[in-house]
Amino acid sequence: MERQMETDQFGQNDAQLSSALNEKIHYLTDLNDSLSNGDDLKVYQLMDPQRYAGELGTDSDAPIAPDHFNLASDLTAQLSHHLSNKLIDYLGTTYPFFYYHEYELGRFRIYFGNWWDHRMFGELDPINVKFNFDEDAYKILASSFALEANNQRVNDDAMKQLGEQNERITKLISEQDSRDKRKEAVRAKLKENQEKSPMPWEAGKVKEERQQLNDELLQLTQTDEEAANGRATIKENENKILALSKEETILSLEKKNIRASFGSFEAFIDNNDHLYDKYLESLTQESQVSDGE
Amino acid sequence: MVSNETEQKVISANELLTNYGHAIQGGLDTGAKYLKAFHTLSETQDGQALLSAAVELTNFQLNSDFVTFPHQFSDEDVQLIFFERLLTLADLGTDFRISNAERVQKLLCKFTSLGDQTFTFTKSTKNSDGFFFGPTMHNRPLFYIDLKNKELMFHGSALINYFVVDLEGVDKGILKGVLQLLTQAAAELKEKFGFKVDFNVLDSVNGEFYAFAAGALTDSVMDELFVKSAENQFILMTDGIGGASLTLDNGIKVTVTDNGKPDRPKWGAMVHDDQQSENWLYLLLDYPFIKEWYLNNQKQLEILSNQFVFG
Incomplete structure (x- = not known):
C-alpha cells in the first residue's frame, strides 16, 4: 500500500x-556557446534573466527564462574578466575620462583621468554593469559641483585661512626689530620701577605698573618665539596650500571632463543609474547591425 | 788642482760671451716663435692652424733669464682671441666683439645685443689648459674649454642663473640669439675640430636627459608642476609608472621621469619636439610657469653639470 502510494506520487520523478538536468545542461551549453561566440548580450540574459527582462522589456509576453546562474556563480571572476572587454570598449566612448586597472582577475579599479595624481574613483562591476564609486571621492566631487553654483570651491576657506596665517607670521617676522626696541624700553622702565622707593600710598600703583610691564615683556617674548618658528610654519602651510590647490585642480579637471561628455553632473548621474539598460541596448543594436550584414 | 781651477776660470771667461750670446739668441728665438704663432692666431684663415696656434700660445714660456718681454697677452686673452676668430671664420655673425682692444692684456668681450655686459676667460685652477668663460661681474662659468684636449662643456645651472635669472626682462629673442651663437660655436668645434662637447641644458636633441640634482623628487615638486600647468591650461599627464609628461605649444613634449634603478633613482627631464630646436633652457625662457617651478625648487631641480671640472 505504502509502496504503491509512493510510486503514484513520485512516479514522474x-x-x-x-528534464531538469537537461535544462541545466542546456543552460550551461547556452552560456558556454554565448561566451565562445562573443554574444555578451545573451550572457547577460543568462546571468540574470529577471533583470534582463525587466529592464530591456522588449517582449513582455515572452516567458522569462529560468535562472540557473547559481550553476556558474563561482565563475564570476572569470565571467567578469570576459565581459569587461566589450564593456570597457563601450565605456571608453561614453566615459572617456575613466581608466581601469584590473588589479586581480575580474576586478577593476576606476581612475578618473590620466593626469598627474588622478584619483582612484572606485570599482567597475562588469557582471552588474555598474560603477561602485568610492564614497569619499564621489562625495567631494558632488560638493564641488554644488559649491560651484555659488562660485565657491571646496578648499576656498581652508586655503584662505592658511594664506592669512602666513601673512600674519610674515608680519611678525618683519616686526622683530621694533619688538626688540620695545623690549629694551620695557626693561628700562622695569629697572626704573624697581629702583623706586615709593611712599606707602604709592606702593600699589608702582606694583601695578610693574605687573603691566612684566605682562608686556612676556607677551613680546611669546611673539618672538612664534616668529622664530614662523618660517617652518610658513613652509608647512605652503605645502598644505599646495595640496589643497592640487585637489582643486583635480576637481576642476573632473568637472570639466564630465561636462564635456554629459553636459552636467545630473546627466552624468542619470547615465550611471541607467548604465545596465543603456549598455545592453547598445549590445542589442550592435547584434542587429551584425545580423543585417 | 790649483792650475785646474785657473784653467777653468779662463775657459769660463772665454765662453761667457758665447753663452750670453746663446742665451740672448735663445730668448729672441723664443720671441720669434711666439710672434709667428701670434701672427697665425690673428691672421690665419685656416681653422686648424688657428687652433694649433692657440694651443701653442697657451702656457707659452716667453720670458727667459736673459730676455723678457714686458707686454704679453695672457693665456686668457689667447682663448678669447681664438674664440673671436673662430666665430669670424665660421661666419657666425657680428654680435660677439672683443670690447677693449685698445689695451694689451686682460681682454674683455661683449655680445653687442646684451649691451654693457662684458665676458672674459679665467684659467682653471685644476688644469692649466682649461679655461672658464663667463660674465666678468659674476663668478659663474657658462662653459669650460680646453683647446689642447679638445673639450667643451656647458654649465647648465650657471647658464640658467645668468640667462634666466640675472638677465630677466631682456627680450628672449636676444637671449636666444646669444645662446644660439654659443651653441653654434660649440657645434663648429665638435664637427670641424673633433671636440668632445657637452651641450647640457642647451642640447636640443630629442631624448637628451637633463638630470636633476636631487636624484629623487618629492611628490610636492611634481604637484606644483601639475597645479602651475593647469593654471596655464596645460595638463600634466601621468605616465603610469611614476613620471609625468606635459604637451606644450607646437607639439613640444616635456617628460619628467626616473631614469635610474629602484634603489638608485635618477630623476630628470626630456624635451621632445619635431624641429629638435627646444632645449631645457629655452623652455624656461618660453614658459614662465616652468621657470617659476624650476626656481622655486632649484635645490632639487638644478641640472647637473660635470662636477669635477666645475666643482
Missing part, C-alpha cells in the same frame, strides 16, 4: 529529474 525520473522524468522530471532528467
Whole structure:
C-alpha cells in the first residue's frame, strides 16, 4: 500500500529529474556557446534573466527564462574578466575620462583621468554593469559641483585661512626689530620701577605698573618665539596650500571632463543609474547591425 | 788642482760671451716663435692652424733669464682671441666683439645685443689648459674649454642663473640669439675640430636627459608642476609608472621621469619636439610657469653639470 502510494506520487520523478538536468545542461551549453561566440548580450540574459527582462522589456509576453546562474556563480571572476572587454570598449566612448586597472582577475579599479595624481574613483562591476564609486571621492566631487553654483570651491576657506596665517607670521617676522626696541624700553622702565622707593600710598600703583610691564615683556617674548618658528610654519602651510590647490585642480579637471561628455553632473548621474539598460541596448543594436550584414 | 781651477776660470771667461750670446739668441728665438704663432692666431684663415696656434700660445714660456718681454697677452686673452676668430671664420655673425682692444692684456668681450655686459676667460685652477668663460661681474662659468684636449662643456645651472635669472626682462629673442651663437660655436668645434662637447641644458636633441640634482623628487615638486600647468591650461599627464609628461605649444613634449634603478633613482627631464630646436633652457625662457617651478625648487631641480671640472 505504502509502496504503491509512493510510486503514484513520485512516479514522474525520473522524468522530471532528467528534464531538469537537461535544462541545466542546456543552460550551461547556452552560456558556454554565448561566451565562445562573443554574444555578451545573451550572457547577460543568462546571468540574470529577471533583470534582463525587466529592464530591456522588449517582449513582455515572452516567458522569462529560468535562472540557473547559481550553476556558474563561482565563475564570476572569470565571467567578469570576459565581459569587461566589450564593456570597457563601450565605456571608453561614453566615459572617456575613466581608466581601469584590473588589479586581480575580474576586478577593476576606476581612475578618473590620466593626469598627474588622478584619483582612484572606485570599482567597475562588469557582471552588474555598474560603477561602485568610492564614497569619499564621489562625495567631494558632488560638493564641488554644488559649491560651484555659488562660485565657491571646496578648499576656498581652508586655503584662505592658511594664506592669512602666513601673512600674519610674515608680519611678525618683519616686526622683530621694533619688538626688540620695545623690549629694551620695557626693561628700562622695569629697572626704573624697581629702583623706586615709593611712599606707602604709592606702593600699589608702582606694583601695578610693574605687573603691566612684566605682562608686556612676556607677551613680546611669546611673539618672538612664534616668529622664530614662523618660517617652518610658513613652509608647512605652503605645502598644505599646495595640496589643497592640487585637489582643486583635480576637481576642476573632473568637472570639466564630465561636462564635456554629459553636459552636467545630473546627466552624468542619470547615465550611471541607467548604465545596465543603456549598455545592453547598445549590445542589442550592435547584434542587429551584425545580423543585417 | 790649483792650475785646474785657473784653467777653468779662463775657459769660463772665454765662453761667457758665447753663452750670453746663446742665451740672448735663445730668448729672441723664443720671441720669434711666439710672434709667428701670434701672427697665425690673428691672421690665419685656416681653422686648424688657428687652433694649433692657440694651443701653442697657451702656457707659452716667453720670458727667459736673459730676455723678457714686458707686454704679453695672457693665456686668457689667447682663448678669447681664438674664440673671436673662430666665430669670424665660421661666419657666425657680428654680435660677439672683443670690447677693449685698445689695451694689451686682460681682454674683455661683449655680445653687442646684451649691451654693457662684458665676458672674459679665467684659467682653471685644476688644469692649466682649461679655461672658464663667463660674465666678468659674476663668478659663474657658462662653459669650460680646453683647446689642447679638445673639450667643451656647458654649465647648465650657471647658464640658467645668468640667462634666466640675472638677465630677466631682456627680450628672449636676444637671449636666444646669444645662446644660439654659443651653441653654434660649440657645434663648429665638435664637427670641424673633433671636440668632445657637452651641450647640457642647451642640447636640443630629442631624448637628451637633463638630470636633476636631487636624484629623487618629492611628490610636492611634481604637484606644483601639475597645479602651475593647469593654471596655464596645460595638463600634466601621468605616465603610469611614476613620471609625468606635459604637451606644450607646437607639439613640444616635456617628460619628467626616473631614469635610474629602484634603489638608485635618477630623476630628470626630456624635451621632445619635431624641429629638435627646444632645449631645457629655452623652455624656461618660453614658459614662465616652468621657470617659476624650476626656481622655486632649484635645490632639487638644478641640472647637473660635470662636477669635477666645475666643482
